Amino acid sequence: MLRAVGYTRVSTGRQAQEGISLEVQSQRIAALCAEQGWELLDIYQDTDSGAKWERTALQGILARLGRDKRAVKPFDIFITYKVDRLARSARDFYEVLHRLEQAGVAFRSAVEPHFDTTSAWGKALLGIAAIFAELEGDQIRGRITAALHRKAEKGEWVGRPPLGYRLEGGLLFPDPQTAPFVQAAFTMLADEHLPSREVGRRLTALLGKGPTYGGFSATDVKRLCSNSVYVGDIPWNEERFPGKHEPLVDTALFARAQAVLATRMTRRRDRDSPYLLSGLLRCARCGGPMSGHYHSGTRNASGLRKINSIYVCAAHASSGQCAGSYLFTTKAERLLIALLGELYRSSASEIRDLPRISNSQPTREALESRLRTMPKNFERLIDMAARNVISNEELAAARKRFEKERAQVEATLHGLESPAVSVPQTRRRFRDLAALLRSSEVSVQRKRDLLAALIARIDWQRDGRDVTLTLTLRD
Ligand SMILES: [Zn+2]
Numbered sequence: 001m002l003r004a005v006g007y008t009r010v011s012t013g014r015q016a017q018e019g020i021s022l023e024v025q026s027q028r029i030a031a032l033c034a035e036q037g038w039e040l041l042d043i044y045q046d047t048d049s050g051a052k053w054e055r056t057a058l059q060g061i062l063a064r065l066g067r068d069k070r071a072v073k074p075f076d077i078f079i080t081y082k083v084d085r086l087a088r089s090a091r092d093f094y095e096v097l098h099r100l101e102q103a104g105v106a107f108r109s110a111v112e113p114h115f116d117t118t119s120a121w122g123k124a125l126l127g128i129a130a131i132f133a134e135l136e137g138d139q140i141r142g143r144i145t146a147a148l149h150r151k152a153e154k155g156e157w158v159g160r161p162p163l164g165y166r167l168e169g170g171l172l173f174p175d176p177q178t179a180p181f182v183q184a185a186f187t188m189l190a191d192e193h194l195p196s197r198e199v200g201r202r203l204t205a206l207l208g209k210g211p212t213y214g215g216f217s218a219t220d221v222k223r224l225c226s227n228s229v230y231v232g233d234i235p236w237n238e239e240r241f242p243g244k245h246e247p248l249v250d251t252a253l254f255a256r257a258q259a260v261l262a263t264r265m266t267r268r269r270d271r272d273s274p275y276l277l278s279g280l281l282r283c284a285r286c287g288g289p290m291s292g293h294y295h296s297g298t299r300n301a302s303g304l305r306k307i308n309s310i311y312v313c314a315a316h317a318s319s320g321q322c323a324g325s326y327l328f329t330t331k332a333e334r335l336l337i338a339l340l341g342e343l344y345r346s347s348a349s350e351i352r353d354l355p356r357i358s359n360s361q362p363t364r365e366a367l368e369s370r371l372r373t374m375p376k377n378f379e380r381l382i383d384m385a386a387r388n389v390i391s392n393e394e395l396a397a398a399r400k401r402f403e404k405e406r407a408q409v410e411a412t413l414h415g416l417e418s419p420a421v422s423v424p425q426t427r428r429r430f431r432d433l434a435a436l437l438r439s440s441e442v443s444v445q446r447k448r449d450l451l452a453a454l455i456a457r458i459d460w461q462r463d464g465r466d467v468t469l470t471l472t473l474r475d
Pocket of ligand 1: 285287314322324
């Protein structure tokens with residue numbers, strides 16, 4: 001008899017009454033075990049207070065697992081009431097699944113029968129569902145940002161006023177007490193060429209205390225002296241909108257400060273490597289990973305070298321142990337996108353073979369996705385408050401809205417049954433993944449994360465000019 005353990009997460013406070021109770025979650029887990037003939041060893045429980053979610057019980061369960069599939073396991077199946085009970089982000093979710101996988105423990109969701117890692121398509125779906133949960137989170141974050149964006153567009157300041165200004169009715173006015181210090185900071189940096197740290201030390205002395213922790217750091221000074229609010233802009237993310245306020249420094253001084261900061265800026269390592277398939281793509285000769293490189297070709301008629309970017313066998317590049325293979329990055333990436341589209345079109349029949357999937361309740365999916373994303377949105381607001389983009393009062397108000405909305409969503413969900421993903425929706429998601437890889441809006445780093453969550457390796461073969469890619473999905 002296979003042995004199972006259950007895992008539930010309950011929200012404390014008001015949601016506990018309106019949300020999905022521990023009893024309901026436990027009953028569903030027990031029912032699944034009874035139905036499948038599994039022995040239910042125990043049900044573990046974590047509480048979630050909203051802002052902070054300590055997954056003590058979950059960590060305890062995972063800590064009991066070994067890293068050898070052949071070793072004796074404390075249990076065979078891990079059951080959670082629902083996937084959203086388990087993790088808040090795709091990253092957390094994969095951490096848990098990966099640990100279970102390492103120990104050879106199967107994962108099941110009590111009310112989402114298609115989340116069954118014992119089937120190959122269940123595994124693929126898990127990956128895709130988690131990826132899109134995260135993407136949907138980004139879209140909601142985008143909407144919050146859009147509201148603040150509109151405010152900035154109108155020339156209004158969002159959040160606490162910057163040093164040197166006071167805020168009245170959404171508009172900035174020079175603060176006669178502190179405005180001179182802002183001008184002094186610019187002069188010290190741009191004309192006296194003082195190090196940022198020294199400017200900070202002097203500002204701290206002049207003002208008595210710093211913006212946050214009682215002192216201006218070098219970073220605070222750099223931030224202050226690169227803030228275009230002081231030349232009359234409302235900076236918002238990467239954009240600058242014309243403000244309605246009076247500038248504190250003239251544009252020439254501001255430009256000199258930017259020039260000083262630019263020359264001092266140390267070259268940051270480019271974390272966003274442009275190579276989408278680094279590590280995923282396998283050498284056609286040795287099967288080892290390939291990495292992206294620039295390759296300067298022969299000189300053309302005007303004496304300029306053409307720069308190509310290619311994937312090269314990493315073993316070949318580092319030690320020459322493999323005779324090596326290479327593939328143009330554009331070709332590899334184009335083929336992958338085509339292959340994803342094809343793969344997902346051809347998978348239609350397998351998707352239909354999955355345990356019964358409902359076609360009728362799009363709202364449930366939307367609700368579940370909101371439940372997963374709301375804590376993230378709130379975390380983003382905490383972040384914004386920490387960076388003084390919004391005030392603590394605004395944060396407190398947002399927190400109330402957040403708690404209320406979550407309670408409502410959980411209560412609505414409680415009334416629904418049957419699983420989330422419909423067949424056409426699933427197929428659309430497959431197609432969306434290919435579209436996402438083509439999008440220039442999504443960073444390469446992000447695309448690489450999404451791909452790595454789904455694909456374990458990509459092998460390729462060359463036959464004359466023809467290149468064939470073979471994908472291995474994560475299992
Ligand atoms: Zn090789």
